Amino acid sequence: MGLFGKEEDNANAEHHTESAGGPVLVGAIKLGTANSTITAGDKLIGTRSLVRKIYKSTAYERSTQVPDIIVGSTALEYEGLGELIYIVNKGVVKTKDAYYLVEYLFNHAKKFNKTEPKRMKIFAAAPSIAAENQKDELEELLKEFVEDVKIISEPLGSLIYHNWVTGVCADIGHGTTDFTLIHQKLAVKDEMGEVVADTIPMGGRDIDFAVQQSIKRKYGVEVPLEECMRIKEEYCGPYYENIVLGKEIPSLAENVITEEGIAEMIVIDKDIVASVNVIIDHIARKIVELIGKSPFSIRKHLYGAILLNGGISSIRGLEISIRKRVAELANLDLEQVNVILSQDPLHASILGAKKAAEIVFK
Ligand SMILES: Nc1ncnc2c1ncn2[C@@H]1O[C@H](COP(=O)(O)OP(=O)(O)OP(=O)(O)O)[C@@H](O)[C@H]1O
Ligand SMILES: [Mg+2]
Incomplete structure (x- = not known):
């Protein structure tokens, strides 16, 4: 079966640890609606989250050079041929087809890592409110490739990357926006003891x-x-x-x-x-709703530290609109609300997840 796609690289720090049986590589993976990324030693390898399946019924079709499965950006180039599948929908990974993309990412990472994926321990960034069974499915899929997997919420990864100890992160992706709140490095909980986080089907x-x-x-x-x-x-x-x-x-x-x-x-x-503007009100409302569920004593700090991450936080001026709308909805002065754009919109979550993996798996 043929598999191919395109990749983009990005510089990043390398990290190895030793354990019984040889070197273990610690890393992270992110599967998103638009983009999926994996760490490969000192690099990041990413591609569009697409798989194209081409069914060949005749001998002639089978004799052509076109592969049966095409993953990543290349899948866009075969318009009209076979079925184009987005492997993530509304934050949920469609496991069966995701296998091809994950396999592709690990194969590429292997070239750079010079370590078998089976020697890797990874953190996988997932939506904040992924249901337990969805996390289990993702874990199961990734365990076919690596030694150990832990799931981390994507916005938490971004907060870790930015070294924030208290704040709200809205990770605005292509299909969904994910929200996570932390205080003193811990997930914020409501009065019932439930973690305050959410995902909405709204994005790029x-x-x-x-x-x-x-x-x-x-x-x-x-x-x-x-x-x-x-x-x-x-x-x-x-x-x-x-x-x-x-x-x-x-x-x-x-x-x-x-x-x-x-x-x-x-x-x-x-x-x-x-x-x-179509996304502003939805995102601002959810931020205000979630801060409203947080303990009263920390709300002021949370309004003062709102981080926007994900590809859409590349849009300059977005922080101004969201700040204004949050202040209006929460009945606050503009000075009481701070909204900041990510330093690395497309990579902060995976780099933060990798940082967490380095701490946990060390
Ligand atoms: N420079 C830019 N300006 C505006 N939008 C951008 C820019 N770069 C990327 N985007 C948009 O960001 C989105 C992709 O962001 P991201 O990679 O965070 O999404 P994702 O994680 O794949 O999706 P999801 O989180 O919904 O699963 C797309 O809508 C893309 O068009
Ligand atoms: Mg995302």
Whole structure:
């Protein structure tokens, strides 16, 4: 069976420990709606969380060079062939198909680690409210590859990476946003003793839909979601801040590819860039709700330390909108609320998970 995809590398610190039977490598893995990443010694290897399955019914089809299973970004290149599967949906890993992607990531990591995955101990970052059976399934899947696995919530990984001891982290990904609250390095609990955390089905994909609708309203053309995702990354990322601060944006003419496959020249205006606003209220409301469930004495500290992580925290100005909305909803002065964008939106959670693994597995 053929397997292939594309990878991106990123520098990071290496860490080995010794245990009986040779060196053990400690690392972390993250499976997300849009991206999945694994640590490989001093590197990070990541790819799109996609699997394409191609069923070949005839001898002729079987004789072609196209593999049966294609994973990662390459899966996008075979439009119309077979079935394209997103391996994570609403924060839940669809285990059977995820196997191919996990296998691909471990195979790549192995090249860099020079250690068999079976000698690895890893932390896997999962949504804050993954149900026990979902965590068990993820653990079971990963145990087929490694010596030991522990599950950590993704936003907790980000808080660890940023060395925060008290605060709220909203990890805004493609399909979901995950919330975790800590105080003095421990998970915050409500008056019933339950951990205060949540996941909502809201993220980058909702902005992509809003971009799509905005273009359709204005130009009457249907632009595929993949193209809307690109527009979001290229234009909302740098220019949303202008909208929030009431500044003009430069005139941005752009060729977009429509559903019909035709290039159409459109102007990326302020309405399209403002599509980011569709997520603001949902995220701010959940932050206020969760802080409201926390012990009264620490709420002030939590409002003062809100961290935004995940790919969407690459959008500059997002912290300004969320801060304003949180202050409004909680009836606080702006000065009492602090919202900060991640120092490494796409990697903080996995790097924090790795840091936790180094402490626990040492
Ligand atoms: N520079 C950027 N500007 C705007 N958006 C970006 C940028 N870089 C990435 N994104 C968006 O971030 C999202 C991916 O983020 P991330 O990798 O954190 O998601 P995920 O973990 O795969 O998803 P989930 O947490 O929902 O499972 C996508 O919507 C992507 O388009
Ligand atoms: Mg994520």
